[in-house]
Amino acid sequence: MINKKVNSVKEATEGISDNMTFMLGGFGLSGIPENAIKALVDSNIKELTCISNNAGVDDFGLGLLLKKRQIKKMVSSYVGENDEFERQMLSGELDVELIPQGTLAERCRAAQAGFPAIFTPAGYGTEVAEGKEVREFDGKMYVLEHAFKADFAFVKAWKGDDAGNLIFKGTARNFNPVMCGAATITVAEVEELVPAGTLDPNQIHIPGIFVQRIFQGKDYEKRIEQRTVRVRE
């Protein structure tokens, strides 16, 4: 068993520096690597490019990095719910590349799986396809989209083991699995880190080979954006 366990978020984020490109898992505030984000904020590194489906809210998630102006560019599919983001974007301080959500997922997966590019129908005929190669297959048009390149991927899982194996919970899974192994170094933080051999090999969502460092996260806030409930009758 190849041991991926590190003892702190500090050790897990060793090697981060200015101008790097990061992938960050999560959808909205669900399944975001809370510990890694805090460490990035504390590190004061800047001029970052962040590939993440969303950009957090003003006081949580990637919003914390935006507030300290550490991010140069966001690559996302949806960036609402964040006033500071809006201010920086409209003022031109922040570069934003918006891409379709499925394309975002598959450009990560392409990097993970060693594919240089994919043909997707998403965005054909729209400004997303401008300047890109398009091609017809069987009468339908597709856009050529390239695999991402990133220095670090920061993901959050529910359970993990020393071998780097990961299991996600519910919709907190989202982009986390497709980002594993899609960057030079994948850092996984988990709510519960167990010894190798504890998890069922049949029920691993992401095998440890896609993960370089794993650590036990702490103080998870797991904030809810839209608390919708029904009344018990």
Added chain:
Amino acid sequence: MINKKVNSVKEATEGISDNMTFMLGGFGLSGIPENAIKALVDSNIKELTCISNNAGVDDFGLGLLLKKRQIKKMVSSYVGENDEFERQMLSGELDVELIPQGTLAERCRAAQAGFPAIFTPAGYGTEVAEGKEVREFDGKMYVLEHAFKADFAFVKAWKGDDAGNLIFKGTARNFNPVMCGAATITVAEVEELVPAGTLDPNQIHIPGIFVQRIFQGKDYEKRIEQRTVRVRE
């Protein structure tokens, strides 16, 4: 819940006919859809094209269909261990297209996921790439390979529920998940069929949306090709 359960392999294979293209899960004899194969043999349909990593052995798996000369063409990565296959291939009765194993998997997955084609490095510079488009990305050469089209996919899972959700066991998983939803109709047979709500939604390998029909298989032989053991000291 959309109910995918059918009561017999007969019902599950309704609509099969001569000249169709089938995908069949399994690696060697592990994880093959034993019940569906027997039904295909009994149906006497012929001129079939079978996409399957292997071609079974003389008296089991796809070998049973070969013996009755129901197969016109095999699309596989490895076809050893089968004398009748060899005889038909060398005599020209059987058309065989050999493609790299990873390409086979990904051409299934492309069909499942709505991608028309993929760029893979496998086979570049070899006869596998002859007549195909090749392209350089970042200094490396890739071959353009197209998504498969098939009429039926026959897969075998360990557990399944009425909603068509599937869980596989061990390396019997292999090609089964990537073939689900990669054909017009996906037929899943399972060792244990349970009511919807029984399986943990977090631990489903293939969601039921990729499966059109599911049935409780029976009399699984699960033959071992190479029984390798060590002696207890």
Added chain:
Amino acid sequence: MLDKIGIAKRIAKEVQDGYYVNLGIGIPTLVANYVRDDIEVEFQSENGVLGMGPFPFEGEEDADIINAGKQTITTLPGASFFDSAMSFSMIRGQHVHLTILGAMEVAENGDIANWKIPGKMVKGMGGAMDLVASAENIIVAMMHTNRAGESKLLKRCSLPLTGVGCVKKIVTNLAVIEVTDKGFKLLERAPGVSVEEIVKATEGQLTIDGDIPEMTI
């Protein structure tokens, strides 16, 4: 004339037995409440869940179980969770049968614009571009006109497109309209709405073929 709930109720009638359905934010989300009880339908949300149920009871919300609108949800028996790549495999691979979403503009050729207004803050397209480029059956839920009273059913979209030639049907506060090779075709009038009112509110080519029935919801 229909209100938002009326639009949702009318669209709910388009949902057929055995359908996997993706619902956009807003009016489309309401559709789930009005689907007939006697058919089997499953709702997919592109953030990674199939088999969504109602909102949780108070105190049972789980930050790890949300829909694409970031709302806390529950799941029904037979549900499953999966990653973003598999989620869009369902969509791109046309395993999801029906997509219902809102729009700012629809053109008579089926083009849709629903993600960007130049000069305003752009929040992004989320999964909309994947959905409209992939789904075989796309129904748009929207008001027939904008706040300025201008038609949203146009000859050509003026806003940046989300997808081209993809919308199959539009249900508005005034009408049910099909998108055909020859442009919009009026299928049904909302209760109390005349054909003339619909014609007036529709900028794009609108075919009216015989008597147009009033819809039942």
Added chain:
Amino acid sequence: MLDKIGIAKRIAKEVQDGYYVNLGIGIPTLVANYVRDDIEVEFQSENGVLGMGPFPFEGEEDADIINAGKQTITTLPGASFFDSAMSFSMIRGQHVHLTILGAMEVAENGDIANWKIPGKMVKGMGGAMDLVASAENIIVAMMHTNRAGESKLLKRCSLPLTGVGCVKKIVTNLAVIEVTDKGFKLLERAPGVSVEEIVKATEGQLTIDGDIPEMTI
């Protein structure tokens, strides 16, 4: 001169701490038996398992747990099972560090032929083409010459190729040879084998730089 086990033992020394390794059928499979105990290594098999262990005890074989050679196996703590697409993601995405496989021919430019002999029954390439097109580090385990005594280390391969310019190192019964920009380079001699014997058995360009040490296994 080395026997098959000797070749496996020598290759085992190439396996480094933290490596994920894919072993082909034949001599490569034996390598697992000789890897040092004090390093962490995991073996991947392309049919869908990472963290392979030894063969099962008699009576504990499981038809659902096999390797790519269709042999019954066991798994070690930290193992995982996955589908064929993910398995080749590991390979194509270069997450597997080292591939060890057999060959019929290797050319001085790193081309490899190991799947097809024209006129003979062709069994197929299995995962070999994916492996050689993807792996950063490919070591070939083979005899230096064929049964007819002809060199298998050639100027150009005569058989249909499995992959181009991919082999990094070759361990034979006679020598350890590196594939460089300038062709084969002799690194080590097998015990009791002279440089002359190796030169004679090698058809391709072979660089001999200074004293060539005898290998230790």
